[in-house]
Amino acid sequence: xxxxxxxxxxxxxxxxxxxxxxxxxxxxxxxxxxxxxxxxxxxxxxxxxxxxxxxxxxxxxxxxxxxxxxxxxxxxxxxxxxxxxxxxxxxxxxxxxxxxxxxxxxxxxxxxxxxxxxxxxxxxxxxxxxxxxxxxxxxxxxxxxxxxxxxxxxxxxxxxxxxxxxxxxxxxxxxxxxxxxxxxxxxxxxxxxxxxxxxxxxxxxxxxxxxxxxxxxxxxxxxxxxxxxxxxxxxxxxxxxxxxxxxxxxxxxxxxxxxxxxxxxxxxxxxxxxxxxxxxxxxxxxxxxxxxxxxxxxxxxxxxxxxxxxxxxxxxxxxxxxxxxxxxxxxxxxxxxxxxxxxxxxxxxxxxxxxxxxxxxxxxxxxxxxxxxxxxxxxxxxxxxxxxxxxxxxxxxxxxxxxxxxxxxxxxxxxxxxxxxxxxxxxxxxxxxxxxxxxxxxxxxxxxxxxxxxxxxxxxxxxxxxxxxxxxxxxxxxxxxxxxxxxxxxxxxxxxxxxxxxxxxxxxxxxxxxxxxxxxxxxxxxxxxxxxxxxxxxxxxxxxxxxxxxxxxxxxxxxxxxxxxxxxxxxxxxxxxxxxxxxxxxxxxxxxxxxxxxxxxxxxxxxxxxxxxxxxxxxxxxxxxxxxxxxxxx
Amino acid sequence: xxxxxxxxxxxxxxxxxxxxxxxxxxxxxxxxxxxxxxxxxxxxxxxxxxxxxxxxxxxxxxxxxxxxxxxxxxxxxxxxxxxxxxxxxxxxxxxxxxxxxxxxxxxxxxxxxxxxxxxxxxxxxxxxxxxxxxxxxxxxxxxxxxxxxxxxxxxxxxxxxxxxxxxxxxxxxxxxxxxxxxxxxxxxxxxxxxxxxxxxx
Numbered sequence: 051x052x053x054x055x056x057x058x059x060x061x062x063x064x065x066x067x068x069x070x071x072x073x074x075x076x077x078x079x080x081x082x083x084x085x086x087x088x089x090x091x092x093x094x095x096x097x098x099x100x101x102x103x104x105x106x107x108x109x110x111x112x113x114x115x116x117x118x119x120x121x122x123x124x125x126x127x128x129x130x131x132x133x134x135x136x137x138x139x140x141x142x143x144x145x146x147x148x149x150x151x152x153x154x155x156x157x158x159x160x161x162x163x164x165x166x167x168x169x170x171x172x173x174x175x176x177x178x179x180x181x182x183x184x185x186x187x188x189x190x191x192x193x194x195x196x197x198x199x200x201x202x203x204x205x206x207x208x209x210x211x212x213x214x215x216x217x218x219x220x221x222x223x224x225x226x227x228x229x230x231x232x233x234x235x236x237x238x239x240x241x242x243x244x245x246x247x248x249x250x251x252x253x254x255x256x257x258x259x260x261x262x263x264x265x266x267x268x269x270x271x272x273x274x275x276x277x278x279x280x281x282x283x284x285x286x287x288x289x290x291x292x293x294x295x296x297x298x299x300x301x302x303x304x305x306x307x308x309x310x311x312x313x314x315x316x317x318x319x320x321x322x323x324x325x326x327x328x329x330x331x332x333x334x335x336x337x338x339x340x341x342x343x344x345x346x347x348x349x350x351x352x353x354x355x356x357x358x359x360x361x362x363x364x365x366x367x368x369x370x371x372x373x374x375x376x377x378x379x380x381x382x383x384x385x386x387x388x389x390x391x392x393x394x395x396x397x398x399x400x401x402x403x404x405x406x407x408x409x410x411x412x413x414x415x416x417x418x419x420x421x422x423x424x425x426x427x428x429x430x431x432x433x434x435x436x437x438x439x440x441x442x443x444x445x446x447x448x449x450x451x452x453x454x455x456x457x458x459x460x461x462x463x464x465x466x467x468x469x470x471x472x473x474x475x476x477x478x479x480x481x482x483x484x485x486x487x488x489x490x491x492x493x494x495x496x497x498x499x500x501x502x503x504x505x506x507x508x509x510x511x512x513x514x515x516x517x518x519x520x521x522x523x524x525x526x527x528x529x530x531x532x533x534x535x536x537x538x539x540x541x542x543x544x545x546x547x548x549x550x551x552x553x554x555x556x557x558x559x560x561x562x563x564x565x566x567x568x569x570x571x572x573x574x575x576x577x578x579x580x581x582x583x584x585x586x587x588x589x590x591x592x593x594x595x596x597x598x599x600x601x602x603x604x605x606x607x608x609x610x611x612x613x614x615x616x617x618x619x620x621x622x623x624x625x626x627x628x629x630x631x632x633x634x635x636x637x638x639x640x641x642x643x644x645x646x647x648x649x650x651x652x653x654x655x656x657x658x659x660x661x662x663x664x665x666x667x668x669x670x671x672x673x674x675x676x677x678x679x680x681x682x683x684x
Numbered sequence: 685x686x687x688x689x690x691x692x693x694x695x696x697x698x699x700x701x702x703x704x705x706x707x708x709x710x711x712x713x714x715x716x717x718x719x720x721x722x723x724x725x726x727x728x729x730x731x732x733x734x735x736x737x738x739x740x741x742x743x744x745x746x747x748x749x750x751x752x753x754x755x756x757x758x759x760x761x762x763x764x765x766x767x768x769x770x771x772x773x774x775x776x777x778x779x780x781x782x783x784x785x786x787x788x789x790x791x792x793x794x795x796x797x798x799x800x801x802x803x804x805x806x807x808x809x810x811x812x813x814x815x816x817x818x819x820x821x822x823x824x825x826x827x828x829x830x831x832x833x834x835x836x837x838x839x840x841x842x843x844x845x846x847x848x849x850x851x852x853x854x855x856x857x858x859x860x861x862x863x864x865x866x867x868x869x870x871x872x873x874x875x876x877x878x879x880x881x882x883x884x885x
Contacts, residue, residue: 611730669733674771681777 060097061104064090065338078185080178081436083338087345097346105343105404111336112177112401113295114329116205116306119180119198120313121326128314131199138196138382139203142396145374146172150367162218166415167424169211170407171367175400176201176306177337178435182395186439193388196379197395202310208402209304212409219414238302248302255301259294259308263315271321275498275513287328320501323494324514327521340401344429352422360423364430372397387450394438394446398431467492469530471516471546472537473504476562476583480534492525496537517546519553527554535561535577540568544575551576570628589614608670609656616655620648685863687786689717690743694750694761696723703792703837703846704751710850716861718743722760729763736768741781745860746826748817749790751837755806755813765820774824783825786860788873789817790853792837800835829865830873832856852877 064086072082090096151168155161179197180189188194243251267290274286291309298308316322353360372393379389407425410416416424467490470477477493484491493511495501504511514521516537527533533550537543547559561577563569572580589610596606627641691711695704698721711717720739726732740746750757757765772779791810799806800813810833811818821828834840834849855877859865 615730669770670731670767672770674776678771678776681775 057097057100057104060090061339061342065342069338078182078436078439079338080181080341081433083341084345084433084436087342088348089345090342091346092348092350101343101346104339105347108336108340108343109401109405110295110305111333111338111340113305113309114291114333115177115180115337117291117294117309117313118326118329118333119202120310120315121317121322123314124317125314131195131202134196134199134382135203138378139200139207141378141381142200142374143172143204143207145378146371149370149374153366153370160220162220163416163420166215166218166406166410169214170403170410170424170428171371171399173204173208173400173402173406174201174371174396175398175432175435176205177340177401178398178432179395181337182436182439186443188391191388191391192384193391193395196382196384196388196392200396204400204402205304205306205310208406209307211406212304215406215409215415216413218410221414238300252301252303255297255303256311259297259312260315263312267316268319268321271319271513272498272502275321275324280515283324284328287325288332290325291329320498320505320512321514323512323521323524326524327514327518330520330524344401344404344432347425348429349422349426353426356423356426360426360430363423363427364434367399367427368397368431368434387447390446391442394442395435397438398435399428400432403428467526467530468532468534469494469516469522469525469527470534470536471495472535472543473500473511474536474538477534477536478504480536492530494521494525517542517549519549522550522554527557530554530557532558532560535559535572540564544568544571547572547575547577567628570625573625574629585614612655613652616648616652620644620651624648686716687744687861687863688742689745689747689857689861690739691717691719691747691749691790691857692722692761692764693720694722694748694758694764696758696760698723701751702841703834703849704749706846707790707850707853708749710854711857714854714857714861717857722764726760729760731760731764731767733767733770736764737770737773737781740768740785743785744863745786745788746782747788747790747857747860750792752791752793752813755808756816769820769824780825785826786829786865787821787826788829788856788860789814789831789833790856791831791833792840793833793835794838795835797835832873832877851881855880 065083068086068089069079069082072085073079091098091101147165147168149168150171151161151164154164154167159167179201183189183194183197189198271283271286274282290312294308294312295305298305316325319325375393375396376389379392384392404425407416407421407428411418411421468484470481470484470491470493473481473493473495477495481491481493493501493504494514494516495504495511496513496515498513501511501513512525514525516522527550533546535543535546537546543561547561550557550559558579559577560579561572561581563572563580563582565582569580569582592613593606593610596609597603601609624641624644627644631641691708693704693708695701695708698705708719708721711719718739722731748757748761750761753759756762769775769782770779773781791814793800793810795804795806798804800808800810802809806813810831814831818828832853834845836843836845840846840849852874856865856873859880
């Protein structure tokens, strides 16, 4: 037990130290993790053989990432991408495999080994690329989009590759391989079924997954959400992802693909943002762990012995992949800076390369020494990717910046959205007014039943606790213009205002206060506009009372206006007094005297009803004095 | 001698405006001109009397810019007059705050110029219709200048008359700001401005 703790501590410590450092140096978190891995692995030897086991576990980070990617993609969007997916992705995998296989043949390897290497090297690193895109905000660019299509295709292509590998087996490696194969034996439902039955089971699983995702997930999440326990929801989210991954493993499909599919199915669900927010931290940690294991797995002995070969192979591979990608970018008319982004971001081998290499060894396709060498090539090319991103950012993007800015002008229609936190009696009206005028809003509420009711009348809303920054992130706070805070819980409203003002100062905050004290607190927390929820309606009711007591409607209106104007005039002095009083605020003498002052001012102003003396508060529509004609007759 | 010009602009439907909003926007380029959009500042008509009077005290020239509504100003400009031009401030024994300032209206009118003739369907020339405003200027001690008017405003854009009018408007504001507008002997401001533009070329 203690041993595990020590290991975990070493991994976490390395990450905690290296990742912030790498980010500060502008290298991105991925490189930070990789370096941390190298330091605790081959350099200091703090971790050793167990890295491999951990790596299998950490690969689950990739699975979670694809689930999150799926959540972002509505089925309609996926359908729109189909040409890019098949064309760009298919050609990339095909051409790269062909080129690598050809070169390997020329280097004197047998054709089966050449093809295996071609397949392995045709894949790129989904983990590194998507993570970096996210960090640098490149996901929504044209290049990012195209790269994503290719990555998605690759992740799907892994499945037939795994099926193909055993057919490439070399007889002379069989004896070595079978031992390793036993080691990697996994639980499978379909292993002993004939081909057609396997096909049926796989198909049934996918259909079942889609149907269950569509019909069962909502009642399940509702049930969990109604308990109001956050950890129960987190458990449910994890259960979903792990369950699907396990199911996919059982029928011999890629877990990543399965969870991706589940993500797509759930992308229209009102629980989407909450799911995202709950899975996100796990994904981040596991991916980080994965990168560390890649770094820790670098075998310096093999590297030292074949240094030139490995470097040459790595650079050659990246150059070749970049060339293929560049040509594809030309054919598919990816423009300017995006073309370079596409070319350079995918020019590495990926984590599935490790999987395929292990698999190839265990199925006697590749000899162990060659596989060790190749896995170093994969790792090194992953190592170099963050460097390529730095080149992109520092050298290539600045050149295209101007064009980029011009192009951005075209699609401004995504801007200006409003996030409404709390969609009870108050937030609802705000939302209706905005939506009726074509303002895009995202609604968050922590009552699943409420969200549901709104959904049934076609108001786009999501279940979730708005006080969580990660949830705000997935609701798009970075691009939002305004945040309307209308949640009932006073303290949570306050916390939300503080948090958003601190982390996203560009977002304007309009907040609803419960009462005067809450009003001051919200103002103090940085809300740009605060309204006490009952004030306007109470004022209106008061005016109605005056009318029913016989006041002329216009006069009643004026009295109301004067009342609220006086309140406004005294806001600042009462507020600053409140600020200075600290803890004792509501009961302090100074504050109370100010409040009494306000009340007496209002009282005098309201009472004053003289014809000839013109008081300050009684200006509008006051007639001139009765004697005023005399002025003109002089 | 440079003067401070205050433009009080009243247009309740700016998103539909083809004449006044472009004029208001064009005036932004001119130094020494304060632009006040009354409907923007007082969407609920709760005019801040104190603030408006302060503004008047700080300026030498007052311009009302508005589309003609029923032969008069849009309602907020009337509200502004009713509330801001108080007894004791703008008129009456001690009401001398506006004495000696210049006053002018910049108006757009839907009807053609011919309509504002005795024989036209509006029967009265524009200057007659503006008598209440002229008298307001008179009793507050301001010097009333003949209005800058654009007739046929509904079709001015289609007929390509806007750029010329905006030039006139900018010239007017510049001249007012420079204190260089000599209207002593002039009762047709447009003729004067067009002549000015001709000289500049």
